Amino acid sequence: MNEEVCGLEPILCAPLLRRVDAxxxxxLRELRPDEWxxxxxxxxxxxxxxxxxxxxTVLRKLSLVRDHCFVxxxxxxxxxxxxxxxxxxNHEGVTVYRRLSPPVLIEIMETACRQSADFHESLDPFAPAVFNVSWAGESASLNWFDTAxxxxxxxxxxxxxxxxxNRPGIMTPELYHPVLDCFVRGLPYAFRDVEPPFGTTVQLEIAGNCGGTWLLKRRDSGWGFAGPSETMPVARVVIPQELAWRVFTKGIDRREALAHSSLEGDRNLGERVFHLTAIVG
Structure with missing residues (x-):
């Protein structure tokens, strides 16, 4: 597990897109016909x-953002x-592309992914992104966040x-930790309607060698991430890394996720972590 407090630095991960897509x-090449x-x-x-x-999604992003094609x-x-x-x-895209045979889909995917990686690596990470990260509550985002x-x-x-x-996952610290760090950046927005006393902190720990610790703090301007503090958090949540990606992408029932996680302190505040949805739709 990453022992440093996370959430404080930009996530500069453009080169990882190429590796994840590889x-x-x-x-996809090793799937049996019935597995599709x-x-x-x-x-x-x-x-x-x-x-x-x-x-x-990769073709849509290239068309809209790289090629400025807004039909x-x-x-x-x-x-x-x-x-x-x-x-x-999403529905329209799936309706069309699910019709492709695996060999055709894979060949197009390989080309599209290579172009996508080239494009994201070419961007200035600190320039404004074309699209904001809406699930984090941002009305405007920088490229590094959009790429993450x-x-x-x-x-x-x-x-x-x-x-x-039933294939092995790609849960390596290099590939999975930036994903978790990006997901968790949506917590301040998920807590936006929760107004405990100023200075209140909530600690999230994602347990495992790909995880880390995030400290969420209530300030005058709202919730945000904070560095190490001598003040004990009023709520401490521990989620196994094997479960975390499903928690934040609507891949598991909230009650089941809570049953397989640990929650100490203020239960109402701690349970709010499980309301974070780091996807649109």
Whole structure:
């Protein structure tokens, strides 16, 4: 486990996209024909649907952000409008790309992933991103956060396929810790309506060699991450790393996640951690 307090530094992970996608291509190539139709933890999606979604999102990002190709104009008036739009686009993409044969999908995926990695590595990480990270409550984001968000998408959907097909995961500190760190950056937004006394701290520990410790502190301006403190946190939550990715991507029932985690101190504050959803839709 990462022993330093996390959440305080930018997540500079663009080169990891290429590595995660290489693992994806290798995984898809070794799937048996029957495994493409296995169910996953994503409701209503089989393995072929998740693979289709991964192809759709990388092509969509290249088209919109790299190539500035906006075919349809969408007016979004609320956070729910973002969810509705993303859900519609995801549904449309899966409907199309699930029809591809595995060899065709894999060949297109390999090309698209290579271009995506090239593009993200070319970006200035501290320049404004085209799209904000909405699940973290940001109205504007920097490229490093958008790229980290992209890594979480590529990693956790691949993990859904691995989980469904009983393949080993890619839970290595180098690849998984940045994913967890990005997920947890949504905690201040998840706590936005919780108003305990100023100075209140909540500690989240994700247990395992890929995990870490995050200290969330209530300040005058709202919740944010803090460095080591001599003050005891009013709530301490410990989630096993094997479970954490499912907790933050709606891949496990909240009550089941709580049953397999540890919570000390103020239960209401601690349980709020499990309300974090680090995906759109």
């Amino acid at each position: 693992e994806l291509i290798g995984l 139709d296995l169910s996953t933890v994503a409701p209503a999606w089989k393995v072929r649907d998740v693979a289709g979604h991964l192809l759709d 349809e104009n969408s007016t979004i008036r609320s956070p729910q409008g973002v969810v509705d739009l993303v859900n519609r686009l 968000r992209e890594l979480t998408e590529r990693w956790h959907h691949q993990q859904q396929i691995r989980f469904a097909t």
